[in-house]
Amino acid sequence: MELAVSCKNVSKVYDTGGQKVTALNCIDLDIIIGELMMLVGPSGCGKTTLISVVAGILDQDNGSCELFGENLQDMSSKDKLNFRARNIGFVFQSFNLLPSLNAAENVSIPLILNGMKRFEAERKAVTVLEQVGLGDRWKFLPSQLSGGQQQRVAIARALVHNPRLIVCDEPTSALDHVTGQNVMTMLKDVAMHKERTLVIVTHDARIFDFADRIAEMDDGHIVTVGGIKAKKLSLNSAS
Amino acid sequence: MNHIALKMLMGDKGKYIGIIMGLTFASLIMTQQPAIFVGLMSRSYSFISDVGLPDIWVMDAKVQFVDDIKPLQDTELYRVRGISGVEWATPMYKGLLKVRLTDGTFQTCIVVGLDDSTLIGGPPVMIEGKLDNLRNSDSVVVDIDGARDKLGKPSPTPGAAPIPLKIGDTLEINDRRAIVAGIAKVTRTFQSQPVIYTTYSRAKSYAPKERKLLSFVLVKAKKGQDIAELTRRITKTTGLAAYSQAEFQELTYEYFMHNTGIPINFGISVLLGFIVGAAIAGQTFYNFTLENLRQFGVLKAMGASNLILLRMILLQAVLVGSIGYGLGVGLTALFGFAMRNTILAFKFPWQLLLFSGTGVSLICIFAAFISILKVIRLEPAIVFKG
Numbered sequence: 096m097e098l099a100v101s102c103k104n105v106s107k108v109y110d111t112g113g114q115k116v117t118a119l120n121c122i123d124l125d126i127i128i129g130e131l132m133m134l135v136g137p138s139g140c141g142k143t144t145l146i147s148v149v150a151g152i153l154d155q156d157n158g159s160c161e162l163f164g165e166n167l168q169d170m171s172s173k174d175k176l177n178f179r180a181r182n183i184g185f186v187f188q189s190f191n192l193l194p195s196l197n198a199a200e201n202v203s204i205p206l207i208l209n210g211m212k213r214f215e216a217e218r219k220a221v222t223v224l225e226q227v228g229l230g231d232r233w234k235f236l237p238s239q240l241s242g243g244q245q246q247r248v249a250i251a252r253a254l255v256h257n258p259r260l261i262v263c264d265e266p267t268s269a270l271d272h273v274t275g276q277n278v279m280t281m282l283k284d285v286a287m288h289k290e291r292t293l294v295i296v297t298h299d300a301r302i303f304d305f306a307d308r309i310a311e312m313d314d315g316h317i318v319t320v321g322g323i324k325a326k327k328l329s330l331n332s333a334s
Numbered sequence: 335m336n337h338i339a340l341k342m343l344m345g346d347k348g349k350y351i352g353i354i355m356g357l358t359f360a361s362l363i364m365t366q367q368p369a370i371f372v373g374l375m376s377r378s379y380s381f382i383s384d385v386g387l388p389d390i391w392v393m394d395a396k397v398q399f400v401d402d403i404k405p406l407q408d409t410e411l412y413r414v415r416g417i418s419g420v421e422w423a424t425p426m427y428k429g430l431l432k433v434r435l436t437d438g439t440f441q442t443c444i445v446v447g448l449d450d451s452t453l454i455g456g457p458p459v460m461i462e463g464k465l466d467n468l469r470n471s472d473s474v475v476v477d478i479d480g481a482r483d484k485l486g487k488p489s490p491t492p493g494a495a496p497i498p499l500k501i502g503d504t505l506e507i508n509d510r511r512a513i514v515a516g517i518a519k520v521t522r523t524f525q526s527q528p529v530i531y532t533t534y535s536r537a538k539s540y541a542p543k544e545r546k547l548l549s550f551v552l553v554k555a556k557k558g559q560d561i562a563e564l565t566r567r568i569t570k571t572t573g574l575a576a577y578s579q580a581e582f583q584e585l586t587y588e589y590f591m592h593n594t595g596i597p598i599n600f601g602i603s604v605l606l607g608f609i610v611g612a613a614i615a616g617q618t619f620y621n622f623t624l625e626n627l628r629q630f631g632v633l634k635a636m637g638a639s640n641l642i643l644l645r646m647i648l649l650q651a652v653l654v655g656s657i658g659y660g661l662g663v664g665l666t667a668l669f670g671f672a673m674r675n676t677i678l679a680f681k682f683p684w685q686l687l688l689f690s691g692t693g694v695s696l697i698c699i700f701a702a703f704i705s706i707l708k709v710i711r712l713e714p715a716i717v718f719k720g
Contacts, residue, residue: 128640143718153712173639182636191632191717195345196338207335208637264718 099260099292100126100149104158104289106296107144118144119155120315128163128259129289131305134296136312142296143264145312148213149294150262163259180208184253188265188283190245192237198248199233205256223251226285250282261286263295267302279305335638338714339646342626343653347365349625353618353654354661357694360611361662364604364690365682366669371600373679378590379583380521381428381444381529385455388552389561391582392423392568395575399589400582401524403428405546406574414551418557420568424449427537428549433530434506435487436507443480445507445526447537455552456518456531456679463516468533474505479677480528481517505530507540519552524590526677608693615658616701623647623705637712643709644717647702659691 107119120140126132126149134142148151148160151167159166163182167175184205185191192201202220207213221233227247229240237245248268253261266282267275279302287294295306303309310320344350381400382391392414394404414423426446432440445509448455448468456465457475465471476499477486485505486496499505505512511531520529532540538547545576553576555564561578568576577585591597623630670680 145719147715152717157702176637176639179635185632185635185717187632187717191628192336193342193345193629193632195341200338200341204338204633205636206634207338208642219376 105147106157130307133306184258186263356614357658358661363607365666373681379586390553392551399586406548421554447534459519475516475531477529567624619701631716651698651702
């Protein structure tokens with residue numbers, strides 16, 4: 096099995112005004128290409144720091160983290176940016192759409208960053224918006240869309256350049272249950288295939304069913320990694 | 335990414351208008367105040383500019399500027415005429431005299447006495463009548479602004495504008511009759527006093543009795559004569575000061591620059607405009623960047639390099655700078671147009687466009703620089719913070 100992510104002994108310490116806070120403490124984690132891995136755990140356990148390291152937007156202090164066999168920390172800043180632009184898509188908790196751009200323009204950004212011409216990028220963006228059910232709303236500004244629709248635009252933006260890894264930070268926490276389920280269904284249907292990996296940080300237990308595996312974190316450690324059934328049992332017994 | 339930068343900028347209309355208004359204000363102040371300053375300073379030597387024909391002005395060696403009259407003996411005129419290279423030389427009287435108006439009040443005027451035979455040194459434009467009318471008995475030519483305003487006859491309606499002087503009206507200068515024989519257009523003087531032209535001999539009769547009354551000798555050089563050489567020769571031969579027209583203008587300009595508070599007063603206005611404009615525009619632009627920091631973070635996380643973000647911010651700064659500058663300069667031009675026939679001094683040379691353009695550019699560079707620093711230091715991981 097080929098690995099999308101391979102983290103070995105990864106540590107990260109934040110210095111907050113002279114006080115050291117250990118966010119990641121000797122993390123070992125492998126994520127297989129084609130799987131949907133969820134990172135779960137209480138607030139402040141290090142989930143967001145871990146996906147930041149995995150996505151190459153934060154450097155770890157110790158250990159190594161390889162993405163598709165490449166160690167991002169060894170890359171130059173330019174190579175790292177290019178690698179990120181080509182290989183990684185992002186979905187954020189608060190959508191992070193640019194408010195003054197319409198849906199198609201928002202979705203086209205990764206393509207433009209990868210060198211595609213604007214109008215061609217926007218044409219392709221519209222086709223991806225059609226895949227997420229928003230083909231008729233490509234002209235809408237984020238403020239004219241509901242929360243669920245905005246998250247679908249964000250998913251289209253994460254998918255449009257066909258990245259090998261998509262990292263999602265709490266993609267359903269700003270949505271109601273039904274909308275969250277719909278977004279996850281759509282994410283799994285549209286985004287998942289054997290060449291693409293999804294890493295989702297969440298504490299929304301209602302979407303655990305969508306995961307192939309779940310890594311449970313606490314206090315900067317990975318406590319357990321397992322299949323969904325094992326994890327459900329573990330979480331139920333803990334509660 | 336240029337269109338994204340522009341949409342980010344224009345998306346928040348309130349901020350966008352705020353930045354542009356700050357820059358417009360700065361540009362307006364940096365253009366309008368210097369234009370008034372330049373207009374005022376150019377009035378200091380407007381009398382010299384209006385007398386276009388002579389090449390050289392000869393005067394007492396101690397004269398510091400055009401209104402600093404130190405009279406010469408009439409014999410100096412003949413000494414100047416005798417110098418080789420002089421085509422012709424004519425006398426000119428210039429003095430401040432009190433003029434009694436029809437209602438009995440007095441108004442101080444600049445009285446200019448022109449050579450009786452040639453009338454050289456007369457007003458540049460005659461609006462009514464002819465300059466030759468000065469050859470008639472007791473005749474004077476009055477400038478149009480003076481005729482309409484300070485020398486005008488009181489209106490029978492209280493509070494209404496004065497009735498302008500017209501040809502045939504009579505004034506009194508030093509108890510002597512002066513009949514208006516023409517109305518002329520002259521450039522306003524520094525103190526905006528009315529200008530009255532008459533002949534040299536008549537001007538001497540108007541002036542209080544003094545042993546010397548010749549203010550200037552106006553000299554035309556012979557064809558092919560080097561002007562600088564001739565001024566040196568006149569000075570050497572007569573001991574008087576001789577200046578070309580440009581040199582005399584510069585002498586007057588420099589006197590006002592160094593001996594009045596005008597430059598420092600206007601300098602402070604311009605500096606304040608720059609500081610206030612920089613503060614408003616710089617701070618609004620910086621706040622705009624701060625509020626968009628998360629969006630820049632998203633772009634950075636998705637693979638936008640610092641160079642791309644830098645270009646975006648520079649483009650935004652150039653756009654608001656250009657619009658603010660254009661509006662400021664346009665408002666200044668409108669202001670100048672609206673004030674063209676008033677007493678306000680206003681001159682708008684192309685150098686002022688460069689001056690205010692440089693000022694606005696500095697404000698934009700400053701605002702963009704502090705914004706760029708913030709964006710370059712930005713950690714893309716900010717995007718995962720809730």
